[in-house]
Amino acid sequence: KQEVTQIPAALSVPEGENLVLNCSFTDSAIYNLQWFRQDPGKGLTSLLLIQSSQREQTSGRLNASLDKSSGRSTLYIAASQPGDSATYLCAANTGGFKTIFGAGTRLFVKA
Amino acid sequence: GAVVSQHPSWVICKSGTSVKIECRSLDFQATTMFWYRQFPKQSLMLMATSNEGSKATYEQGVEKDKFLINHASLTLSTLTVTSAHPEDSSFYICSAAKDRDYEQYFGPGTRLTVT
Numbered sequence: 001k002q003e004v005t006q007i008p009a010a011l012s013v014p015e016g017e018n019l020v021l022n023c024s025f026t027d028s029a030i031y032n033l034q035w036f037r038q039d040p041g042k043g044l045t046s047l048l049l050i051q052s053s054q055r056e057q058t059s060g061r062l063n064a065s066l067d068k069s070s071g072r073s074t075l076y077i078a079a080s081q082p083g084d085s086a087t088y089l090c091a092a093n094t095g096g097f098k099t100i101f102g103a104g105t106r107l108f109v110k111a
Numbered sequence: 112g113a114v115v116s117q118h119p120s121w122v123i124c125k126s127g128t129s130v131k132i133e134c135r136s137l138d139f140q141a142t143t144m145f146w147y148r149q150f151p152k153q154s155l156m157l158m159a160t161s162n163e164g165s166k167a168t169y170e171q172g173v174e175k176d177k178f179l180i181n182h183a184s185l186t187l188s189t190l191t192v193t194s195a196h197p198e199d200s201s202f203y204i205c206s207a208a209k210d211r212d213y214e215q216y217f218g219p220g221t222r223l224t225v226t
Contacts, residue, residue: 043218044155089155091155097208097215099157101154101156
């Protein structure tokens with residue numbers, strides 16, 4: 001049974017810092033892995049989707065990597081800003097639309 | 112684009128009543144739609160998967176008679192919470208997928224409060 005874990009559960013950093021959010025999954029047989037952002041009381045915003053054949057994806061200040069063999073993905077945020085404050089969720093798709101979400105990392109960027 | 116809407120965005124109902132939540136894919140046809148629930152500070156838990164014109168597939172532990180799902184068309188799925196109780200209060204999020212690309216597009220969510 002696929003399990004997705006995110007570390008840390010919460011993170012507070014000063015503005016401008018580069019930071020890394022971690023996601024691990026127990027079953028390496030994934031179809032893709034996706035990172036989302038969720039603001040309080042809101043739905044999900046897709047940030048990056050990495051297919052199983054890919055190693056990383058980049059969008060602006062965000063870079064996500066995927067290492068299937070070790071069951072890990074990281075989301076790198078460069079030059080963090082207060083507007084980046086949100087909960088970040090990773091989700092592993094094991095095929096057939098079976099998507100398992102992690103519990104999320106709550107990020108707070110201080111001005 | 113791939114835009115998914117939900118209606119209503121929030122609803123308050125009395126215990127024992129039923130409430131319907133709509134999920135629409137606005138600019139694409141969704142062969143498959145999904146319903147999730149999220150409790151405060153917890154992650155999303157898949158409740159059920161629905162395909163247009165067929166019965167929904169419910170996850171283990173989800174009462175199919177309590178959470179009625181109808182996928183009437185390729186752009187609309189509805190979730191009806193029947194005989195709602197305070198413990199059903201949660202954030203309900205739907206998602207939709209195009210064909211078989213396995214990427215889900217999420218709606219903005221519906222906050223249900225049962226008093």
